Amino acid sequence: MTTKKRKKENVSLDRNSSVPFFIQIAETMKRRIVSGQYNPGKQLLTGEELENEFQTSNITIRKAMEKLKEDGFVERRRGLGTTVSKTDPAPLGFELGTSFDKLKEAIKKLNTRLKVLDITTTISSEHVQNLLSMGSEQEIWQMKRIRIYKGVPVSYYTYYSDPVHCAGISKKDAAKNDIIHTIEQAVGVKIRRVRQILRSVVSDLDISSVLGIPFGAPLFFSENTYHSASGKAMFLGQSYFRGDMFVFRTTSPL
């Protein structure tokens, strides 16, 4: 064996993961390619080097590269090697502002429609009860809807509020873009402050089913509480945004 290539060797497979090695490798290489770590025009990355880097076998590497080939990221030719073909980063996306008012404004501009999935009143979780300062055995009004862009669901919303005010909200009302306005009118109180938290999470089967995305796909999770002037939380919204379709953008003067 000739010592021609330096070892890299700080990356290793996740042997606790249930995700097959060849998928782990394919995804990792995909990100390296789209982030420009390999010269797109030509050459690079031989099977043997990859076997060494990821400490795995012929077959596993070949399966990984087959997947990259299927997905159109590389071409492979006997005797020549593997060449990077496409280097496209993300496909399409919506850009949203991070502060609530900008988010709302940005979302209005999108050419999307809303579909109400259901409106119910149930006993809800402690977490929701606490956020809305409601009693533990009290029923709560709950509305679920999705946002659809070109026939594709892109985000999923659940809203909670006091049933005594919201019982009269119709499916038609609930399908309107400006849900806060609808609620304000139902509750009879002006919303003066919104508290928003934003998390990065992955999709489980419930969300995958609604949004039609794979299990484990990245998501933004946003939880908003809407407060009256007196500071009381009137209304709670939980939203999931497809990570492959949404980007939050801000420009800050320093």
Add this chain to the structure above:
Amino acid sequence: MTTKKRKKENVSLDRNSSVPFFIQIAETMKRRIVSGQYNPGKQLLTGEELENEFQTSNITIRKAMEKLKEDGFVERRRGLGTTVSKTDPAPLGFELGTSFDKLKEAIKKLNTRLKVLDITTTISSEHVQNLLSMGSEQEIWQMKRIRIYKGVPVSYYTYYSDPVHCAGISKKDAAKNDIIHTIEQAVGVKIRRVRQILRSVVSDLDISSVLGIPFGAPLFFSENTYHSASGKAMFLGQSYFRGDMFVFRTTSPL
């Protein structure tokens, strides 16, 4: 067969996923539990119901429930059923503001230290070159570092800039919290505007290795460009934040 329980049946396994069914189910149930969809005190969710809901077999459901049991979310007793035990949501976390200045401020308050992984100059990707308006064959200065909290890496940063200004930046300088200040001094220009985009992504092997998290774990990816008064991008930062440890929070008056 008695028709005692209504069908739910809109959720289905992701049969294209490489993640085993029992993991998909366990993760889905975990989220249902922590989001309070099952009464924590007692009862609920029998094996047969789950077999029906997820359209799978005895063994698969049992493996899923074993996993939930291992993770401490349920207890199972023969003849009685499965009871929800803990309902803890997320463990610990940092709260960051979404706008850049708030983020910077929030991060300073954290009791963390920075470790510089390496400083190099290389040919970088088209994407980085474009953002910094540099020539395609031009070398670029690159610095990688991680933020460590109680011995655990929590975020991973890569910075790019023009090598003619940054060549003199030492590892010690690079380990300082206020990297913008360091760069400003090196480049000799005041930064006046920051453009930030925030994405939700999942970890690949490269990031998993650095942050010590599982493959597929959720992450925030933030890309910041730092502009001078003239509008020129002087500096580029790419950051990954552990999704299980960071929350972005804003409060907006309406």
Add this chain to the structure above:
DNA sequence: TTCAATTGGTATACAAGTATACCTAAACAT
């Protein structure tokens, strides 16, 4: 032509995930 490099493939072996079908054990109500 010959050789080295590189992708592609075969054979064998083992482990894990899953399905089907059936059986066992504990708890409780009647």
Add this chain to the structure above:
DNA sequence: ATGTTTAGGTATACTTGTATACCAATTGAA
């Protein structure tokens, strides 16, 4: 006591992912 409900388990069979150790085919250079 008996039966129902529910978790736990067995047996068999199939598929997929992976490792090891080979071999085959293509390309280009010496």
